[in-house]
Amino acid sequence: MTADTVASAVEGLRRVVPPERVALDPDVLRGLSHDEAEWAPVGAAIAAVRVRTEAEVAALVRVCAELRVPIVARGAGTGLSGGANAVDGGIVLDLSQMREILEIDTENLLCVVQPGVVNNDLKAAVAEHGLWYPPDPASAPWATLGGNVATNAGGLCCLKYGVTRDYVLGLRAVVGGPAGYGSAVALGRRTSKGVAGYDLTGLMVGSEGTLGIVTEITLRLRPAPVGHPRTVVGAFSSLVDAGRAVAGVTRRGLTPAALELLDRVCLEAVEEWKQLGVDPTTAALLLARVDSPGTAGAEEATAIVTEFTDAGAIWATESTDDVEAEALFEARRLAYPALERLGPVLTEDVCVPRSKVPAMFAQIEAIASRHDVRIATVAHAGDGNLHPLLLTPPGDDDARHRAMLAFEELLDAAIALGGTVTGEHGVGLLKRGGMLRELDAGNIALQRGVKDAFDPLGIFNPGKVL
Numbered sequence: 001m002t003a004d005t006v007a008s009a010v011e012g013l014r015r016v017v018p019p020e021r022v023a024l025d026p027d028v029l030r031g032l033s034h035d036e037a038e039w040a041p042v043g044a045a046i047a048a049v050r051v052r053t054e055a056e057v058a059a060l061v062r063v064c065a066e067l068r069v070p071i072v073a074r075g076a077g078t079g080l081s082g083g084a085n086a087v088d089g090g091i092v093l094d095l096s097q098m099r100e101i102l103e104i105d106t107e108n109l110l111c112v113v114q115p116g117v118v119n120n121d122l123k124a125a126v127a128e129h130g131l132w133y134p135p136d137p138a139s140a141p142w143a144t145l146g147g148n149v150a151t152n153a154g155g156l157c158c159l160k161y162g163v164t165r166d167y168v169l170g171l172r173a174v175v176g177g178p179a180g181y182g183s184a185v186a187l188g189r190r191t192s193k194g195v196a197g198y199d200l201t202g203l204m205v206g207s208e209g210t211l212g213i214v215t216e217i218t219l220r221l222r223p224a225p226v227g228h229p230r231t232v233v234g235a236f237s238s239l240v241d242a243g244r245a246v247a248g249v250t251r252r253g254l255t256p257a258a259l260e261l262l263d264r265v266c267l268e269a270v271e272e273w274k275q276l277g278v279d280p281t282t283a284a285l286l287l288a289r290v291d292s293p294g295t296a297g298a299e300e301a302t303a304i305v306t307e308f309t310d311a312g313a314i315w316a317t318e319s320t321d322d323v324e325a326e327a328l329f330e331a332r333r334l335a336y337p338a339l340e341r342l343g344p345v346l347t348e349d350v351c352v353p354r355s356k357v358p359a360m361f362a363q364i365e366a367i368a369s370r371h372d373v374r375i376a377t378v379a380h381a382g383d384g385n386l387h388p389l390l391l392t393p394p395g396d397d398d399a400r401h402r403a404m405l406a407f408e409e410l411l412d413a414a415i416a417l418g419g420t421v422t423g424e425h426g427v428g429l430l431k432r433g434g435m436l437r438e439l440d441a442g443n444i445a446l447q448r449g450v451k452d453a454f455d456p457l458g459i460f461n462p463g464k465v466l
């Protein structure tokens with residue numbers, strides 16, 4: 001991109017958004033140019049623009065289309081695949097200031113929000129009306145709903161309540177393609193059913209900013225859960241035993257609201273950082289949360305204890321101490337930032353059929369040992385969605401190289417077990433190679449066709465996903 005083009009682009013941006021919201025300062029730009037995927041490459045953006053309205057987004061997309069300037073949408077930048085990383089010569093479109101909850105419809109159990117609303121803020125707002133927005137990525141205190149939609153975020157309670165996609169009824173988005181760059185379109189519906197036309201809302205969910213910019217979201221809500229949840233804890237002397245317990249819970253048809261795993265490295269890292277009083281002496285801990293009310297809940301909790309025990313747990317019990325149970329789930333939520341303190345973390349997000357969880361855990365251990373890489377594992381185990389986190393000492397290039405090899409082998413192991421390279425974090429930059437190995441050629445050709453139809457100029461988050 002020539003200096004003249006950069007100058008015209010900046011002038012164009014300042015025509016449609018007040019200049020104080022067009023950041024050019026290198027320090028500010030650096031801060032807004034990457035997500036939490038420390039290993040993904042970061043390009044050099046020419047500007048970061050903080051938008052407040054859909055009309056501003058539309059005007060910016062028109063300017064960028066005219067000058068062929070790439071646009072990288074950004075929510076809170078908590079992504080773990082490099083999806084929000086800046087690209088050379090592009091702009092970062094920061095949507096975090098579009099944070100109004102526009103409507104909470106208690107009669108129809110839905111809400112309408114701007115994309116910059118933080119997940120936990122929506123949860124708190126709807127709770128005041130006795131309602132619940134279930135999707136709960138561990139990043140819920142920071143991540144935006146726009147980012148959640150663009151990555152189809154999962155979380156702890158997907159096992160029973162589903163992922164972001166299951167709650168998105170409709171969207172407004174600024175798109176390009178046949179609609180014309182800078183057009184604001186309404187996709188989806190407010191009704192509980194609806195099949196008018198192709199499911200373009202579904203295409204936008206999980207599209208990681210490559211098909212357009214989400215400017216408004218209509219989300220389904222549920223009534224707030226009643227009753228007191230039960231927590232079952234099981235300690236295991238190996239990851240594979242814990243995996244067998246997960247497979248056993250599935251086989252028996254039990255559906256806890258959450259079934260999470262932390263290995264010893266994670267427990268130690270959290271305990272060293274936050275001193276929650278968690279005992280980090282076992283190889284793996286499984287945490288199940290059961291929210292069915294009354295005797296059904298009690299029976300489910302007992303059945304889970306039995307499955308844990310049958311799979312070889314050192315001990316398994318229903319926790320009677322709420323403070324301890326909450327500390328264990330808090331440890332789960334804090335695992336990632338606690339490990340980040342130890343050095344650069346390369347995050348996997350593989351997902352395998354639940355019956356294959358023990359086999360995947362065995363692969364993780366074998367690959368760690370083959371490449372001499374330290375791997376900590378945290379998992380939405382009940383979904384088969386595992387996050388082996390590859391840890392390398394800061395500045396150790398050899399360890400980094402070995403970790404990259406192990407990363408790709410883990411992706412291949414998941415594919416070989418009938419799984420996928422990414423369960424919830426998205427492809428971004430880190431899993432493009434793995435995705436091409438996972439999907440067949442016809443599927444990739446259709447995906448490229450969709451991208452070309454939505455974005456023939458290739459300006460929406462180029463180089464990501466495909």
Ligand SMILES: Cc1cc2nc3c(=O)[nH]c(=O)nc-3n(C[C@H](O)[C@H](O)[C@H](O)COP(=O)(O)OP(=O)(O)OC[C@H]3O[C@@H](n4cnc5c(N)ncnc54)[C@H](O)[C@@H]3O)c2cc1C
Binds near residue numbers: 461
């Ligand atoms: C500690 C920690 C725990 C996490 N736990 C989980 C978890 O349990 N489950 C899970 O799924 N993820 C988890 N994540 C990953 C991350 O939080 C999610 O991917 C989240 O959805 C990203 O939201 P964000 O607002 O930070 O988006 P960003 O990181 O800013 O962006 C993510 C992607 O969405 C695109 N995008 C953002 N906003 C828009 C928009 N308005 N229109 C179009 N595209 C847009 C970006 O271009 C990018 O491709 C975790 C991350 C951390 C750091």
